[in-house]
Amino acid sequence: MTAQHLEDDGPLIPQPAMTREALRDAVRRIDMAHLAEFDRECHAAFDRAAETGAINPLRFFLIKWATHVAIHRWPARAAALREAERAAGDPAATEERFRAAMETSSRILAEAQREIGQ
Known part of the structure; x- marks a missing residue:
């Protein structure tokens, strides 16, 4: 089951806690x-x-998936990404198209990072 798209x-969904x-x-x-x-x-x-005694693996996991949710909770944002x-990734893409795609990806990731407080 998936969430219904809002009109x-x-x-x-709201951005969940980072747990x-x-x-x-x-x-x-x-x-x-x-x-x-x-x-x-x-x-x-x-x-x-557990192996390393460090919390970084858990923190990186939470940041990655909070970012994923921040992107995918907005259908248009996920589609644009x-x-x-x-x-x-298109080998036939022009330099201009490639740069525009990279700028779009960077903008979407930055928006998501801001939403999760990173």
Whole structure:
């Protein structure tokens, strides 16, 4: 099941807290296709943190997935990022198209980072 798109092109859900449980629920609601990847990366981050005694693996995991949710909770933003990634990876793209795609990707990632407080 996916969240319904709002008529005013607003976010599908509010930005969740940067916790494992809140982010997992958000991914389940708006991007179910990535839930297994979320779970795998969560377990790997926990294992790395336990092995090293450092919290950085957990922090990086939370930042990555909070950013993912910040992007995907806005359908138009997620679609624009997918298009920019496609254009940037197109070997036939002109230099101008490539630069525009990279600028779009950078802008979207910066917006998402601001939303999560990074």
